[in-house]
Structure formats: C-alpha cells, structure tokens
Amino acid sequence: MHICFSLRPEGSMEIPLQYNHIVQAAVYSSIDADLAAFLHDQGYQSGNRRFKLFAFSRLMGRFQIDKEKGTIRFFDEVRLVISSPVDQFCQSIANGMLTKGRLRLGTAEAEVEKLVVRQLKVGEERIAVRTLSPAVIRKTLYKPEGGRYSCYMQPGEPDYDTLLESNLRKKYEALYGQAAPEGNVKVRRLGRGDMRLVNYKNTVIKGYTGVMELSGPTELLQMAVDAGLGSKNSQGFGCVEVVER
Structure with missing residues (x-):
C-alpha cells in the first residue's frame, strides 16, 4: 500500500539538505507508540536480519537549495509517499497524520492537507x-x-x-x-x-x-x-x- 501525503508549509519550510533522519523521526512520531517501539526495537525477523517493512520517498515539490547553509527550502505543496505491506502500519500512519493535522520536520512544521491511498497490485511477472x-x-x-x-x-x-x-x-x-x-x-x-x-x-x-x-x-x-x-x-x-x- 502507498499513502501519498500532501503537506502545506506556512510560507516556506527550510530543513537540512540531508533530511532523511528527520523524515524518519516524523514517521515514528506519527504512528502508534507500541508499533513504533516494536519496529524500532525488534521489527520483522528472518534469520539474523530484521526489517521495518516500510519505505518513504524524498520530499517532492518546488524547492531551493542553499549550499552555504546546507539547507533546502520548500515552497507551496510538498508531497511525501510512504509505503508498506503491513496494513497495521498503513492504518496507523494515516490515522496519526490526520489526527495531528500537522507534521513536524526538525524545527519546521507543515499542515497535512490530504492523503491519497493507493493499492498498487502486481498482477504480472x-x-x-x-x-x-x-x-x-x-x-x-x-x-x-x-x-x-x-x-x-x-x-x-x-x-x-x-x-x-x-x-x-x-x-x-x-x-x-x-x-x-x-x-x-x-x-x-x-x-x-x-x-x-x-x-x-x-x-x-x-x-x-x-x-x-x-x-x-x-x-x-x-x-x-x-x-x-x-x-x-x-x-x-x-x-x-x-x-x-
């Protein structure tokens, strides 16, 4: 399942250029606390490998990079896609985002305007x-x-x-x-x-x-x-x- 979130910064949103860990923290803070603890501490195991079984995209939208400051500034709508095969995770992230209504990315915030759920079913090899x-x-x-x-x-x-x-x-x-x-x-x-x-x-x-x-x-x-x-x-x-x- 893929969930596409539309975020709306107030004016603009400036965050570090290397922001993966900031989005990751926002994901964990948006899901149920017990699920977050399970994924962070244990996850889904195969042999000696552990998996969180979710992925997320780069932030997508109109932006400007400040190389001297090492930051990226987003304007207007910002899109974020989060995917997972685990229904519980998808329901939790969707409910958490909509309930809070806002997403904090480091010191910046954006309003969660809407989300679109997509079931991308693979029907061929x-x-x-x-x-x-x-x-x-x-x-x-x-x-x-x-x-x-x-x-x-x-x-x-x-x-x-x-x-x-x-x-x-x-x-x-x-x-x-x-x-x-x-x-x-x-x-x-x-x-x-x-x-x-x-x-x-x-x-x-x-x-x-x-x-x-x-x-x-x-x-x-x-x-x-x-x-x-x-x-x-x-x-x-x-x-x-x-x-x-």
Missing part, C-alpha cells in the same frame, strides 16, 4: 518501477590489510540481481513466516539512471535512482513495490512506484 528515493544494493568487501567496506551497486553490475532477490526473499519470509515462491528476480534499467549520495547521520550512502524493469514471481515484485527495493528502506531508501511502460 514483469513490471516497471520508478524510484521515489534512491535504491540501495550493496555488498561487503574486505580489505587486504584488514577491515571491511561497503560496495554500492547499480543495475547491470554483477551480483545486483542476486542481492536484490535475496533481500526480497528475506522480507517475504520475515512478514509471512514462510519461504518465498520459487523463481528468480531480474532487473533491467530503462533509460538513464544515476547514483546519488545521501549523508545519513554522518554515513555516506549511495543509491540508484531511475526507472527499472523487474521480472520474477509476483509475490516478490509486490514486496518490492510495498516494502521497498534493497536495504535501508526505513531510512528513506528504495521507495518505488509502478509506472506504465
């Missing part, structure tokens, strides 16, 4: 999606002298499909408590895409933005659409929408 926030696929490599580092990847690179499919299977198992359906997930970029850098709490993360074709079992494609592509979804990465090809 091949879909096209557009990233609403960068999709993070990475693998851990080890340095010869010791230590390790993250190698961030984009569609078409070796292991990209395998890592994406493994992530989706673990999310499916974490939510439903059973093995995911058989079948491989394949990814093909459609048109030009870019790797974007995001600083999340002083950690630089790379994610791919663009339009991609996904093929594979419908259940895993549905998980990609609702829970997000790749990792770090609850930190503001991998939110996608289905597009007509």
